[in-house]
Amino acid sequence: MTENVNPRPGPGEVPAEAEEVAEVQEHREEVLEHAGAEEAEVGGPQDYLLLAKDLVAGYVPGVNVLNGCTLTLTEGEVVAIIGPNGAGKSTLIKAVFGLIPIREGGLTLRGSSIAGLPAHSLVERGVGYVPQTRNVFPSLTIEENLQMGAFLRPRAFAERFRVVAGLFPLLADRRKAKAGSLSGGERQMVAMGRALMMDPSVLLLDEPTAGLSPIYQEEVFQRVKEVNQTGVSVVMVEQNARRCLQICDRGYVLDQGRNAYTGSGADLLEDPNVIELYLGTLAKG
């Protein structure tokens, strides 16, 4: 005899899982009521390589997606941004890179304001960004993609190519291959390689493992660590929250455009609230 492990709810009945999801959501709302208390402890712009403080930003006039987010990055760190779908993780990284205007709050790099600067000015100042999608030019070869990454310093191409290919050997081995012919994981290597061509001190990665097989996801995490060991500080938005928290120094849990939790990767992985609200199987939505 078989047992129905997932019985359909009767008329008027709320499915058990929906009830649990609603409970998780209610608990999140309580957490968010107290969110922001830690932000008072954030130091001044001089204390950080990158400081985004109390950012308010959004796409549509009058609608804020970020409702006072704070993020700090110190030299040498890998910082993760995790949280449910629609929490504003990608929006935070786009606001930092000047792709959407900041409505309120401060943004500094090595103590100087970079609020309102366009993306290319940030690249000149040593910030690299890898978007989540459409992050390579598919009709160009790997080499041409990397040349695009070095467009502000074409003379440095050969030297940077050597360094970047040292991190991602695929880029040298297949330099004449069209980026469009590569797998998703390989494209991600091209996209990261391109961002590294300008020798950035800060690398912003938006969901670099999205859509990749587990093996490629692991490879991306390993490469991020290797890139970090060359002296590049990293901020990465990730959907594979557990694995990302394992490799990062610190993490931010965003929810509804606000900081819900902040701590070392190890502490967040052990925090019962973070596990229940953001890492569990019911916590995806």
Ligand SMILES: Nc1ncnc2c1ncn2[C@@H]1O[C@H](COP(=O)(O)OP(=O)(O)OP(=O)(O)O)[C@@H](O)[C@H]1O
């Ligand atoms: N270009 C856009 N125009 C208008 N609204 C947008 C745009 N991009 C994102 N949004 C909205 O902003 C909110 C936050 O989106 P964002 O992409 O930052 O979320 P996220 O935390 O990165 O989640 P996900 O993991 O689903 O990508 C969502 O409600 C989304 O619909």
